[in-house]
Amino acid sequence: xxxxxxxxxxxxxxxxxxxxxxxxxxxxxxxxxxxxxxxxxxxxxxxxxxxxxxxxxxxxxxxxxxxxxxxxxxxxxxxxxxxxxxxxxxxxxxxxxxxxxxxxxxxxxxxxxxxxxxxxxxxxxxxxxxxxxxxxxxxxxxxxxxxxxxxxxxxxxxxxxxxxxxxxxxxxxxxxxxxxxxxxxxxxxxxxxxxxxxxxxxxxxxxxxxxxxxxxxxxxxxxxxxxxxxxxxxxxxxxxxxxxxxxxxxxxxxxxxxxxxxxxxxxxxxxxxxxxxxxxxxxxxxxxxxxxxxxxxxxxxxxxxxxxxxxxxxxxxxxxxxxxxxxxxxxxxxxxxxxxxxxx
Amino acid sequence: xxxxxxxxxxxxxxxxxxxxxxxxxxxxxxxxxxxxxxxxxxxxxxxxxxxxxxxxxxxxxxxxxxxxxxxxxxxxxxxxxxxxxxxxxxxxxxxxxxxxxxxxxxxxxxxxxxxxxxxxxxxxxxxxxxxxxxxxxxxxxxxxxxxxxxxxxxxxxxxxxxxxxxxxxxxxxxxxxxxxxxxxxxxxxxxxxxxxxxxxxxxxxxxxxxxxxxxxxxxxxxxxxxxxxxxxxxxxxxxxxxxxxxxxxx
Numbered sequence: 001x002x003x004x005x006x007x008x009x010x011x012x013x014x015x016x017x018x019x020x021x022x023x024x025x026x027x028x029x030x031x032x033x034x035x036x037x038x039x040x041x042x043x044x045x046x047x048x049x050x051x052x053x054x055x056x057x058x059x060x061x062x063x064x065x066x067x068x069x070x071x072x073x074x075x076x077x078x079x080x081x082x083x084x085x086x087x088x089x090x091x092x093x094x095x096x097x098x099x100x101x102x103x104x105x106x107x108x109x110x111x112x113x114x115x116x117x118x119x120x121x122x123x124x125x126x127x128x129x130x131x132x133x134x135x136x137x138x139x140x141x142x143x144x145x146x147x148x149x150x151x152x153x154x155x156x157x158x159x160x161x162x163x164x165x166x167x168x169x170x171x172x173x174x175x176x177x178x179x180x181x182x183x184x185x186x187x188x189x190x191x192x193x194x195x196x197x198x199x200x201x202x203x204x205x206x207x208x209x210x211x212x213x214x215x216x217x218x219x220x221x222x223x224x225x226x227x228x229x230x231x232x233x234x235x236x237x238x239x240x241x242x243x244x245x246x247x248x249x250x251x252x253x254x255x256x257x258x259x260x261x262x263x264x265x266x267x268x269x270x271x272x273x274x275x276x277x278x279x280x281x282x283x284x285x286x287x288x289x290x291x292x293x294x295x296x297x298x299x300x301x302x303x304x305x306x307x308x309x310x311x312x313x314x315x316x317x318x319x320x321x322x323x324x325x326x327x328x329x330x331x332x333x334x335x336x337x338x339x340x341x342x343x344x
Numbered sequence: 345x346x347x348x349x350x351x352x353x354x355x356x357x358x359x360x361x362x363x364x365x366x367x368x369x370x371x372x373x374x375x376x377x378x379x380x381x382x383x384x385x386x387x388x389x390x391x392x393x394x395x396x397x398x399x400x401x402x403x404x405x406x407x408x409x410x411x412x413x414x415x416x417x418x419x420x421x422x423x424x425x426x427x428x429x430x431x432x433x434x435x436x437x438x439x440x441x442x443x444x445x446x447x448x449x450x451x452x453x454x455x456x457x458x459x460x461x462x463x464x465x466x467x468x469x470x471x472x473x474x475x476x477x478x479x480x481x482x483x484x485x486x487x488x489x490x491x492x493x494x495x496x497x498x499x500x501x502x503x504x505x506x507x508x509x510x511x512x513x514x515x516x517x518x519x520x521x522x523x524x525x526x527x528x529x530x531x532x533x534x535x536x537x538x539x540x541x542x543x544x545x546x547x548x549x550x551x552x553x554x555x556x557x558x559x560x561x562x563x564x565x566x567x568x569x570x571x572x573x574x575x576x577x578x579x580x581x582x583x584x585x586x587x588x589x590x591x592x593x594x
Binding site for chain 2: 010222225226228229231232233235236237238239240241242285286287
């Protein structure tokens with residue numbers, strides 16, 4: 001009968017995932033081979049294959065090149081992918097639960113709140129493991145204040161939420177600056193972190209990031225159908241049996257947790273959560289069933305590519321990656337602002 | 345069936361509804377009429393738990409199960425512009441799909457049946473933003489039907505429709521009521537249309553039911569004039585009562 005009509009409906013298609021994975025492999029390949037120290041593409045690929053136990057193909061790289069590949073480039077590319085993934089999917093998830101096309105971890109003040117929490121941890125000389133939990137607490141407090149402020153001030157308009165986010169971010173940044181000025185000895189380190197960086201030696205940050213990425217990915221991708229239901233509004237979603245508040249809290253918790261983890265390893269990298277989901281919307285459609293999983297893949301692609309730009313533009317010096325994403329993201333933000341209709 | 349028993353709603357200490365008591369039997373169609381702000385929408389919302397209330401409302405003593413027992417449609421349903429008609433109708437299956445689940449064969453079948461019943465098959469892939477008013481209202485009804493609930497609560501299903509489309513939509517609702525044995529309650533402004541289609545009417549004024557019964561008993565000038573103004577006239581003929589505006593004499 002009408003199976004064709006339903007078959008055309010919005011859901012994730014394998015070819016979309018395939019496009020994403022090919023792009024991911026390309027971005028990773030470029031990320032592994034481009035940089036201050038040249039490493040031949042073929043050699044890098046063979047070295048990676050060589051890394052698999054019991055396989056020996058001979059890569060022709062010297063010891064220094066091998067160390068750069070394994071201890072610097074490889075973890076950095078993976079870390080970039082994880083950070084990009086969670087920032088993009090968090091942005092998409094915030095957009096879904098707040099029904100606001102401009103919601104993004106950076107613009108909602110979540111990143112700044114998480115940054116404040118992380119700074120407090122770094123500046124007080126606390127144990128390194130406290131950075132992520134404090135960042136989470138800061139991010140959660142920020143998104144709560146932003147949402148409450150945005151609603152109390154302007155109902156549910158797009159702009160009031162974002163303006164509230166701007167205020168919260170400014171406030172968090174002010175406290176953060178105050179904390180920094182009191183501890184000048186840590187200033188330089190924290191400052192470079194604030195601008196957003198993916199510099200890493202070894203795999204520590206990757207292991208910090210991986211579990212958060214997995215949890216956020218499972219929760220948020222799991223909620224993809226519910227976010228589509230939420231698009232008809234809270235009342236109708238409730239009448240359809242969805243526990244709206246519970247879903248919203250769960251999604252915000254997961255997105256904020258992931259954002260906090262990303263902030264605690266890589267600082268404040270903005271606009272990824274806006275750029276990536278919107279490009280996916282334009283290319284692949286409105287449904288969160290498509291947007292959320294693809295945001296994870298293309299978020300990784302975007303961040304790996306941005307990192308290559310950050311590393312090569314001023315080579316051998318490095319541009320903070322947050323500067324690259326802001327350079328691309330700010331004009332994009334204006335574009336989205338102009339094309340998105342402001343819901344009442 | 346669905347019933348309201350001594351249901352009251354208050355906003356900040358001010359009573360907005362009730363106490364109202366109304367029972368609607370299986371397969372019946374009751375129309376809620378009354379001036380603007382009388383509490384018609386609020387009364388429907390109590391049944392799906394969207395407003396806090398006292399008293400009992402539902403199909404059974406322990407209250408309705410969200411989504412399974414009652415399909416409710418607001419006056420202006422949100423219709424995301426890019427969403428396709430089939431996807432929109434599939435939203436109606438939400439109560440039947442687990443939180444992390446995805447739709448199965450039964451859900452797809454229910455959607456197919458609903459699309460076919462409301463003559464939407466040819467436009468099932470069209471985005472909602474491209475539909476005409478009548479098509480959109482049919483999509484809304486298809487979603488409610490796909491929900492598979494025995495009770496249908498519709499808030500002004502004919503608002504913004506011209507008389508031709510309004511009659512068409514009400515006829516579709518009546519066909520569904522008969523073929524699926526649905527219990528229907530609609531808030532409806534147009535008194536004449538209400539009288540033509542509903543078996544019973546309840547006149548709600550300031551949150552209280554002032555009159556209830558067959559259309560020929562409720563739609564009489566003595567009952568309507570205190571609430572709609574003295575110029576309202578009712579013409580009775582074989583089709584039933586027709587409510588028309590008279591001119592105030594100058």
